[in-house]
Amino acid sequence: KAGVTQTPRYLIKTRGQQVTLSCSPISGHRSVSWYQQTPGQGLQFLFEYFSETQRNKGNFPGRFSGRQFSNSRSEMNVSTLELGDSALYLCASSLRYQGGRQETQYFGPGTRLLVL
Amino acid sequence: AQKVTQAQTEISVVEKEDVTLDCVYETRDTTYYLFWYKQPPSGELVFLIRRNSFDEQNEISGRYSWNFQKSTSSFNFTITASQVVDSAVYFCALIQGAQKLVFGQGTRLTINP
Numbered sequence: 562k563a564g565v566t567q568t569p570r571y572l573i574k575t576r577g578q579q580v581t582l583s584c585s586p587i588s589g590h591r592s593v594s595w596y597q598q599t600p601g602q603g604l605q606f607l608f609e610y611f612s613e614t615q616r617n618k619g620n621f622p623g624r625f626s627g628r629q630f631s632n633s634r635s636e637m638n639v640s641t642l643e644l645g646d647s648a649l650y651l652c653a654s655s656l657r658y659q660g661g662r663q664e665t666q667y668f669g670p671g672t673r674l675l676v677l
Numbered sequence: 678a679q680k681v682t683q684a685q686t687e688i689s690v691v692e693k694e695d696v697t698l699d700c701v702y703e704t705r706d707t708t709y710y711l712f713w714y715k716q717p718p719s720g721e722l723v724f725l726i727r728r729n730s731f732d733e734q735n736e737i738s739g740r741y742s743w744n745f746q747k748s749t750s751s752f753n754f755t756i757t758a759s760q761v762v763d764s765a766v767y768f769c770a771l772i773q774g775a776q777k778l779v780f781g782q783g784t785r786l787t788i789n790p
């Protein structure tokens with residue numbers, strides 16, 4: 562079974578621009594979560610999508626948004642980029658929380674975003 | 678609030694040594710899940726193990742073993758006879774309720790030949 566895929570793998574943008582990152586989950590997984598990893602803050606939860614709806618959201622400004630399509634693929638968008646948005650953005654997919662059982666999240670290779 | 682602490686920022690050992698990575702967590706809930714992930718230089722987080730709060734049985738998988746102790750809120754990870762390929766950053770994580778992993782700061786493990 563193919564793993565989680567993320568595109569692009571690397572991205573360079575300038576301040577003020579916007580960026581869209583894409584994530585394709587493992588086949589059959591309907592939940593997609595996004596995380597930001599920086600040297601200073603570590604791994605932080607951005608949001609989770611399930612059945613095309615945002616279910617959970619972390620403490621990030623409204624510049625960070627996302628969506629999920631009917632095939633469970635997800636995109637996240639960052640508008641008005643700031644230098645501090647430079648990070649590794651990781652996407653994870655899972656079968657999601659079902660009947661009290663917390664499913665494992667499997668991660669993609671990430672997108673490295675550099676904001677200049 | 679949930680919190681995961683990995684007090685060891687960096688560990689460096691010589692190949693074939695045993696090494697233990699510590700993880701201490703905080704949560705108010707009685708139902709939760711603990712995870713360990715490995716992050717090699719490529720960046721992808723590789724799932725290693727999951728434990729739920731009702732299962733304190735220790736687990737061994739090859740050279741890897743995990744010790745879960747609710748009494749001390751710890752979920753430690755031991756690598757026996759370490760190898761250079763074990764070099765990576767290892768993260769302990771906690772999840773409870775919402776689909777949101779809370780990660781520790783990670784431990785950078787370097788295995789020297």
